[in-house]
Amino acid sequence: MNTLTEQMFRDGLMIAVISASLIMALSAWLGVRFTNSKIPGPAIAIFSGLALAYLGGTLTGGSSGIADVGLFSGFALLGGSLLRDFTIVATAMGARFSEMKKAGLPGVLALLLGVVVSFAAGVCLAGLMGYRDPKSLATIGAGACTFIVGPVTGSAIGASSEVIALSIAAGVIKSIGVTIATPWVAKSIGLNSPQSAMIYGGLIGTTSGVAAGLAATDPKLVPYGAITATFYTGLGCLLCPSVLYLILQWMLN
């Protein structure tokens, strides 16, 4: 018995692969059986993943979801950034340059608007909630972009660590919210072509949320959304602590 548990702990990745496969199979079955295929299997699987992460956080008090539960530590490797990026790149196999060219200028516009609108809305919300100093406002606004832009901006302009933690949380909630919301709203926002996926990726920007949301909507769109989203964080890190922060300071004075 001891050897068995030892073996299972050592082969965490294998446990994670088997668990992920079970979750996907169960979700596909649930989707067909109980929602009449209205909710796609991957959407249920991703949501189950989030529920497991909440369970893991509740059980252990840790910050890496289910991976904090010893037996499932392999999830951290399977769902880590290396495999995530590697598999996203592999999905580009199905993408075509001819489709991407059509997005052109509106794609770039989507990236710019995505960062500026998120930042501005985040700043307004923080203002409504009682924040007044430009550093906190800008950091929370940047957190509304992605959970990387928030802390990068916060540390660049010298915001307090509570506000930086808050901006990370906002970014994580955005990514989770996008994952859940995308398959629901896809039809009503016309998310059905490579071009609209590129626009969506540029506007929303949180790579993990965009990729997971598109995977749950239509896996063929993943490469197009991911390709613009991957530039969003970089653009946000560039604009938020510099131009946008200066504009905000100027407006407050």
Add this chain to the structure above:
Amino acid sequence: MIHGVALLAACFLFGRVLGEYLGIWIGIDANVGGVGFSMVLLIGAVQWMHNHGRLNPQFESGVIFWGNLYIPVIVAMSAVQNVKGALSSGLIAVLAGIIPTALCFLLVPWLSRLIRTSSDEVSPEKEIKP
């Protein structure tokens, strides 16, 4: 098959290096668009091989295998997010995460229309079905 995986790995590495350099160049300690560069490289390489008749199913399966693993990886990624921490850090984080994103969602159809009109001007005979 291994050659397909190798091409994927090569594009991945080279794209990441480009992303690192772009980050250093604009003064950010982060990888800027590394995944995007990798994808563009892979699409380019595959198209080149296709045009030169060097693409065979064996080779493709090396890349497609990893592409198909994408959804289970995303499921695992969801399972290691700090969902508990994010939900318990207060109303402002929840609002700042949701409301700006909802605004951006609303902009998607508007910008998508821009594409439709601009591509219609270039090729009026090619109608894009809504």
